[in-house]
Amino acid sequence: MSEQYDIEFVSKEVNISKSKLRYYEKHGLIKNIERDDQNNRIYNEKNIELIKLIACLRRLNVPISKIKQNIDVNNFNEESLEGILQEHKRVLREKVDEYTDYINEIDDKLERQLTSN
Structure with a gap:
């Protein structure tokens, strides 16, 4: 048992x-x-x-x-788990790219703000 x-x-x-x-x-x-x-x-x-x-x-x-x-x-099974993890990794990378774009936009706005003052 x-x-x-x-x-x-x-x-x-x-x-x-x-x-x-x-x-x-x-x-x-x-x-x-x-x-x-x-x-x-x-x-x-x-x-x-x-x-x-x-x-x-x-x-x-x-x-x-x-x-x-x-x-x-x-x-x-191992194959389906790998597929799930690969797909999720792809989605996370897309989110990282999206957040990086947001951060760059904020940096640009901050830079413009500083140079205009």
């Missing part, structure tokens, strides 16, 4: 709130969570690894819908 963990342990282990764990379960990101006699959630190692992956992807701002889509389709 594999190790079993309660929600308190998983919350601390993965460093996310218990409410976030419940939210992920409610939205179908974490499935088939067992329950004990008191109806408390019981997690196993596989659940924890999936939760760690979900938490990592969320820190990268990967949308929940994108994570769920991949969980539903193929439960994250």
Whole structure:
């Protein structure tokens, strides 16, 4: 029999709130969570690894819908995970370029402001 963990342990282990764990379960990101006699959630190692992956992807701002889509389709094989990360990296680079443009515009305005005074 594999190790079993309660929600308190998983919350601390993965460093996310218990409410976030419940939210992920409610939205179908974490499935088939067992329950004990008191109806408390019981997690196993596989659940924890999936939760760690979900938490990592969320820190990268990967949308929940994108994570769920991949969980539903193929439960994250290496190829799909690489594709998600590559796509997200592309989006982040676009945002960096966009913010760089904003910063340059501000710098230009500041420079004009300083030279006009």
